Amino acid sequence: MTEAATIADAAVAALLAQLGADLVRTGDAIDPRFHHDWADYPATRPKALVLPRTTEDVSAALRICHAHRQGVVTQGGLTGLAGGAHPGPDDVALSLSRMVGIEEVDASSATLTALAGTPLEQLHQAAEAAGFTCGIDLGARGSCTIGGNVATNAGGINVLRYGMTRQNVRGLEVVLADGTVVRSLNKLIKNNTGYDWPQLFIGAEGTLGVVTRVVLALHPPVRSRQTALCAIRDFDAALAILRFLEQEIPGRLLAFEAMWPDFYRFATRTAGISAPLPGDAPLYLLVETSLPDQESLEAPLAVLLERGLLHDAVLAKSEEERRKLWAIREVPAEYARHFRGGSVKFDVGIPLGHMGEAVGTLRDLIDRNWPEATAVFYGHVADSNLHLVLGRLDGAVLPQHEIEDAVYGIVSRFEGSVSAEHGIGRSKKAYLPLSRSPEELGLMRLIKGAIDPLGLLNPGKVL
Numbered sequence: 001m002t003e004a005a006t007i008a009d010a011a012v013a014a015l016l017a018q019l020g021a022d023l024v025r026t027g028d029a030i031d032p033r034f035h036h037d038w039a040d041y042p043a044t045r046p047k048a049l050v051l052p053r054t055t056e057d058v059s060a061a062l063r064i065c066h067a068h069r070q071g072v073v074t075q076g077g078l079t080g081l082a083g084g085a086h087p088g089p090d091d092v093a094l095s096l097s098r099m100v101g102i103e104e105v106d107a108s109s110a111t112l113t114a115l116a117g118t119p120l121e122q123l124h125q126a127a128e129a130a131g132f133t134c135g136i137d138l139g140a141r142g143s144c145t146i147g148g149n150v151a152t153n154a155g156g157i158n159v160l161r162y163g164m165t166r167q168n169v170r171g172l173e174v175v176l177a178d179g180t181v182v183r184s185l186n187k188l189i190k191n192n193t194g195y196d197w198p199q200l201f202i203g204a205e206g207t208l209g210v211v212t213r214v215v216l217a218l219h220p221p222v223r224s225r226q227t228a229l230c231a232i233r234d235f236d237a238a239l240a241i242l243r244f245l246e247q248e249i250p251g252r253l254l255a256f257e258a259m260w261p262d263f264y265r266f267a268t269r270t271a272g273i274s275a276p277l278p279g280d281a282p283l284y285l286l287v288e289t290s291l292p293d294q295e296s297l298e299a300p301l302a303v304l305l306e307r308g309l310l311h312d313a314v315l316a317k318s319e320e321e322r323r324k325l326w327a328i329r330e331v332p333a334e335y336a337r338h339f340r341g342g343s344v345k346f347d348v349g350i351p352l353g354h355m356g357e358a359v360g361t362l363r364d365l366i367d368r369n370w371p372e373a374t375a376v377f378y379g380h381v382a383d384s385n386l387h388l389v390l391g392r393l394d395g396a397v398l399p400q401h402e403i404e405d406a407v408y409g410i411v412s413r414f415e416g417s418v419s420a421e422h423g424i425g426r427s428k429k430a431y432l433p434l435s436r437s438p439e440e441l442g443l444m445r446l447i448k449g450a451i452d453p454l455g456l457l458n459p460g461k462v463l
């Protein structure tokens with residue numbers, strides 16, 4: 001038996017003895033859904049699964065694991081795409097799936113306080129019911145949790161209007177590796193009282209502490225959404241359209257998503273989603289605004305048509321039509337069904353001035369080396385965020401590491417980032433030095449060493 005397995009056995013025995021079988025599951029009693037996240041790693045059963053109901057439960061579990069020097073992997077909704085929540089066979093997995101609930105919507109400070117395991121969609125419903133909008137939104141909203149959003153500093157489709165998760169967080173409660181509960185359920189906009197420590201835990205991917213409560217800033221309600229799918233000439237036109245709309249309808253642009261034709265065809269032909277525009281345009285944009293009515297979006301689109309920046313466009317005339325347009329952009333949820341041999345996924349940042357050229361360079365690379373792959377390009381491009389996914393429709397497996405080395409090499413040449421929003425987790429760890437200097441990595445290790453000196457939280461992830 002390895003040392004890790006011996007430690008794990010002792011830790012699990014202590015967890016069971018002190019927390020009981022309601023909170024601690026082992027063996028076949030661990031539901032297989034806790035064996036993996038959305039990254040394509042083989043399912044692995046952790047040594048034990050802890051299902052806390054309260055912050056005190058989380059604290060007790062971490063205290064026991066700390067005493068045994070036992071590694072703990074925190075799990076939210078398991079929609080992460082970097083393998084951050086994927087457990088190892090000797091890990092204890094700690095799932096926030098029972099810590100669900102909106103504790104308060106405070107209309108006077110425009111904040112919402114929720115337990116970390118609450119699915120993002122529930123936050124949307126609570127915010128809307130109280131006359132507000134939740135600024136964080138992404139395709140996985142039905143399954144991802146607010147704790148996971150905080151841990152990954154999730155981006156999503158409304159970043160250009162409301163910022164990343166970081167910009168929406170006012171306060172946090174976290175539990176440290178030794179079980180200490182640290183709480184700042186701050187609602188104040190201004191609070192310059194020493195180090196803004198909650199910021200450290202946002203985007204730390206569970207390596208510094210377990211987030212148990214979140215206070216989010218809410219935004220004024222979006223009373224009407226006007227959504228258009230546009231066919232355009234190229235990426236330079238996309239940039240010109242973005243800048244034009246920012247000036248013509250300031251503060252009203254909610255989403256600006258680009259889809260290259262391979263993505264549009266995958267969605268409308270392979271996945272069978274209805275195609276409101278033909279599939280032969282060089283680039284598609286999904287634009288969503290908070291304008292009051294359809295005419296107010298028609299006017300700027302007419303100017304863009306006149307200037308030759310737009311080739312064609314369809315406007316959603318009802319909520320049902322709007323959902324149908326978004327169904328095209330949300331086709332990534334279908335990858336697993338079509339790429340049965342798995343897929344190689346990228347979530348990179350590219351400076352906007354180089355985005356068009358970078359996509360061309362990456363497309364040439366793929367056509368030359370892996371012509372049998374279906375490669376789809378899309379992204380939250382207003383945030384310099386490009387997604388690229390490669391898979392094979394015949395179920396064959398692609399050479400993941402070879403592709404990653406080549407793609408990240410190009411991203412690095414364009415001075416991009418190896419992760420724009422999904423995080424480093426397990427899958428991008430080897431490539432982190434392409435985006436961070438040795439001094440930056442040294443500082444990250446210093447922070448990790450100070451807050452989790454035994455390296456127990458999400459062992460082997462990020463650093």
Ligand SMILES: Cc1cc2nc3c(=O)[nH]c(=O)nc-3n(C[C@H](O)[C@H](O)[C@H](O)COP(=O)(O)OP(=O)(O)OC[C@H]3O[C@@H](n4cnc5c(N)ncnc54)[C@H](O)[C@@H]3O)c2cc1C
Nearest residue numbers: 076077078079080084145147148149151154155156206211
């Ligand atoms: C269809 C689809 C669309 C997506 N779209 C987007 C998008 O537009 N933008 C985007 O940024 N991401 C996107 N993602 C990725 C994913 O949804 C986000 O990363 C999300 O924030 C993860 O939340 P989760 O609760 O599922 O976390 P998990 O997958 O469970 O965990 C993710 C990481 O956070 C840690 N973690 C989870 N909960 C906690 C906690 N309470 N305390 C401490 N650490 C914790 C885990 O250890 C892990 O490292 C998408 C995923 C899918 C499947």
